[in-house]
Amino acid sequence: NAGVTQTPKFRVLKTGQSMTLLCAQDMNHEYMYWYRQDPGMGLRLIHYSVGEGTTAKGEVPDGYNVSRLKKQNFLLGLESAAPSQTSVYFCASRLGLVTTSSTDTQYFGPGTRLTVL
């Protein structure tokens, strides 16, 4: 049971390049999230998904796209990277069932450090 994994761990892009960040979870969670972490701003939600085939915008969605073709994977895409997207990106997942409050815990991946030059 690996939990939540993210690839790659580090990446440097030039302005205008594209890339995809992969998040995978092996806990059979329904809900998955992408956050970005910037100094002094905590974590901000980019996009999220409440199940396979569904996605929704979070707090800061501009410049990003996501896909959830398989339940265990949640992809974050940057079509044309900008320096403002330099950040640390975290993926998280949650069981999603509302039957008990104990399932209401998000588990985080180790992060991807992205630099856009």
Place this chain on the structure above:
Amino acid sequence: AQSVTQLDSQVPVFEEAPVELRCNYSSSVSVYLFWYVQYPNQGLQLLLKYLSGSTLVESINGFEAEFNKSQTSFHLRKPSVHISDTAEYFCAVKPDTGRRALTFGSGTRLQVQP
């Protein structure tokens, strides 16, 4: 919508001293409350959470937090800190129903000095 305020961006403290990290939130609905810890170059780990029941919750490594509904606070405390507690601590809230994600505070960096 919810918001979380962590007033202290950095808290320096000597080893074995007590510490309190402050967290205040605002929300128009009932919420769950969380503290996450991030050690250097790592992801976030859940430290403790308040979902319902007793307003005082504890973690396995000696931290505790108390939910105060009237003051909309969820301050994190530890009576005696260790060097290994040096990390960034994030307070977060989420509505107690629905599909919403966590809303995080800006974080407090705890620096434990020998």
